[in-house]
Amino acid sequence: MGQWKDCRNLLVIRLDNMGDLIMNNAALQEIKHQMPSCKITLLASKMAIPIIPYLGTIDDYIQYDAPWMKLTEQDSAASTEALIHVIKALHFDGCLIFNVYSQNPMAAIFLAYMAGIPKRAAYMRENPYALLTDWVPDQEPLFQVQHQIIRDLGLLTHLGISSHTNRLPTLKMPDHPCSLRLAAPLSHYIILNYDVSEEKRRIPVEIAQELIQKLLDQHYPVLLVGKNDNDYLAACRKNIGSRQMFNLIGKTSIPDLLSLVKGARAVITVNTGLVHMACALKTPTLVLYAQTNPQHIPWSQESTFILYPVSAGKRSKNSINIFVDQQHTQAEYTPFTVDTILEKFSELLLRFDRRETEIHEGNQLH
Known part of the structure; x- marks a missing residue:
């Protein structure tokens, strides 16, 4: 054969x-x-x-x-x-x-x-x-x-096809620039995604609101993205009036999203497909990670995550997932507050900037 x-x-x-x-x-x-x-x-x-x-x-x-x-x-x-x-x-x-x-x-x-x-x-x-x-x-x-x-x-x-287990996925960039026309050219912006396919991965609305506001207070333009708008996502941005917040939920094609992610200062997202897109494009990424699939944590050098538990009533009924969940103790969870999120975010950017500086200085030597 x-x-x-x-x-x-x-x-x-x-x-x-x-x-x-x-x-x-x-x-x-x-x-x-x-x-x-x-x-x-x-x-x-x-x-x-x-x-x-x-x-x-x-x-x-x-x-x-x-x-x-x-x-x-x-x-x-x-x-x-x-x-x-x-x-x-x-x-x-x-x-x-x-x-x-x-x-x-x-x-x-x-x-x-x-x-x-x-x-x-x-x-x-x-x-x-x-x-x-x-x-x-x-x-x-x-x-x-x-x-x-x-x-x-x-x-x-x-199967004898390859013995290399250290390869990381990459993505090709679209041939054309982002088709979206924002009110003004942006730089140093943060992409923020709260949209998830499973309700159990949603973060509390009050934390979502406070995080948007504090990022705006730090003078970051915030681009909200997601597949489809809904009542939960509307509640997450309710009463936040800022010309630096842009609601792009339901408005981005895949090539648009690739272009926006590539140009972002960073991405903050719940655990969904955007995580892996950002990792593949080497954009600094902080994942608000509901403990559902430990094998899918962010995987690039430019990423980190905060783990938080899913409430008992919303956990998987799959016995294999139950087995894995039982291996994780409460000691592994960081207190899930906006302050801890921002602290983790600052550490991520500091680490990324330091690495970029080292790479730049190394290139100058050669």
Whole structure:
């Protein structure tokens, strides 16, 4: 059947959201580096597809909103059956299935099996027998918890594709500048995002309001971003009247957001896809991180985070996530106040500026 590095037409299955796909790009970049003649087709959700042009690794894609994933839209049984025929007709010679340790990959594995792809690999705790040609027993989270980027690269190591596990994802910048026209040219601005897909990740409104006001008091222009405006986000900015606060919620395309993030002094955000976009662009990033997925913490040198607990009634009912949550004690949580957020933010900027100065001075010596 040959080695994985002999594949020339590879299907990659990554069915999550945009942030998951950005993290996965480290593995995709490594595949491209090790297998430059291999065509990569991505099976991805509608929510992740907008970032594909900026990954620089995907040759083609197929949209599929898997009914076993937590997505806003989900494909039917009929469209899933049709998808199998589409995949079969494309004659892939290998399929890599990437997942989070709390996700059961069996449905995606079965999809590849039914489509007749000859080589199929994935992590899985249980033995899938003939459904996978290359089974990688999943050690997470029972014996270890790795960052998602390391996990994805580790799959390539197991398959003999690559032994490099220190690659970080990057993103391509859009060809055209930001299309948004603000009231005045901005510099030194902060991008602030409180928009999350899960209500349990929301920070208290009073903290959100106070943080905006104190950033404005420090003379930072504040750009509020998010996918869609709602009552919660409106409450977060209520009664804040400043010409230096710009509400861009629901108004930014992906290329706009990439341009804004690249030009920002820093990003402050809850744990969502914007985290991984900012990390990939090496913009200083502070994440207000609800304790839900420890494997997704910000990963760039220019980032840090403040961890805070999710209330008991809103925690995941997934037994694997419950197991991981129980490993974290209250001692790990920093008091979640605006003062601690701003202190962490100041430390981040100081560290970033010091590193930039060292790099600049080092370049002058050469």
